[in-house]
Amino acid sequence: MQEQTQIFGIRAILEAINAGETIDKVFLQKGLHGELFNELESLINKNAINKSYVPVEKLNRLTKGNHQGAVAQISPIAFHDIEILVTTIIESGKTPLFLLLDQLSDVRNFGAIIRTAECTGVNGIIVQKKGGAPVNGDTIKTSAGAVFKIPICKVDHIKDAVFYMQASGIKVIAATEKTNNLIYDISFKEPCAIIMGSEDRGINPSILKVADDKAKLPLLGDIESLNVSVACGAFLYEAVRQRLS
Template identity: 75%
Template sequence: MKNEDYQIFGIRAIIEAINAGKTLDKVFIQKGLKGDLIKELETLIRKNGIGFSYVPIEKLNRLTRGNHQGVVASISPIAFYELEELVEKVLANENKVPLFLLLDQLSDVRNFGAIIRTAECTGVDGIIIQKKGAAPVTADTIKTSAGAAFKVPIAKVNHLKDAVFYLQASGIKVISATEKTENTIYDVSLKEPSAIVMGSEDVGITPSILKASDATAKLPLLGEIGSLNVSVACGVFLYEAVRQRLN
């Protein structure tokens, strides 16, 4: 399985894929591309809330060896959930305390895959990501997740902040992992229905999401390096939830 297995290219081919209901993770469009067909594609992309970016032709040439016509799209190997559908399904299970994971602009596909793998091992009920700016589910993601990407439900939303509000309205406490707090993860209760927010590799969690969270927590760092890899930090947070719930 290669990343190329989940790519399509050519303007008309991508238009047809969208119209056929295919789940596209992201569309890469050559900068400066003009014409009626590209305008039709851009309209479809925006209408369907598909992530896209304008890139130099060299980027497209690296993505595929085919005649891309200035456009390459990545097709997701998995089907995504709607947030409401996912939350309702999880809350309907009275035998388990819900545990969700929100990823705020995580961009590295291998970090994403590693997090999905840990999420599956720790009983996470669903992962929530934003449609734009989030790492796509690629062949590398699937491989790094050891296949867990086919097991853990993933929902895509337009705005992660709206997902925070929806979870809170559904009785789920939202805890953001950030170094900008005095509380450690060991000071926060994760025994009740919870959602843990992990930030991006470079800038962390969006300030508006931090502000909207019910609690914030950090990991104590005893060495000289000021941060952990996000997938490692996420694993510690999730296993603390497991520890508390087992006790």
């Protein structure tokens, strides 16, 4: 499996996108204009590639080459198609267990969650194309290599994944403090997908509305929330406990 690589230069990135490379994120120089730069922006938007506008100093730190105002990170993994993955798991006779991450932004949290998901038999992780943490060196290191062992899918919107799971007979459970249900009141024995929210705002309200169930962890101390990767581990191991009993 390839290490994450960077490419720089507008033409090089255009060619990479057109060649079907899995681009994780493109860093673009703030305030830059020009015909070729506009063409790159248009192609990035058309392919729903994650992008960020940054000062030129950031690009200079990312590469020593002539970046022309654009640096792209190529993902070290190939992302899976959600429909093929869900169908394959259902047809295998396994009881599906999926994880949906609603714009989780910290790469170390992402890596830790991937590691726990692999250890608990999660069949696949679904993330949004835009706004989420990239799969980079820190993700790989924190996941202890689990990123290469568990299928990861990218979708335009997490809500699309929720609807697809529900249409496939998979119950969607939101991990949120905005409920009276404790994690121990919910059944994880049937086919299910667990949604974890972002570090700062949790699960998007519009996604909470369409979830089949909501559950929270009991918090007995003074601090009102857990780190998302720790909370995710608690949810996944409750699913494991129920399925083993």
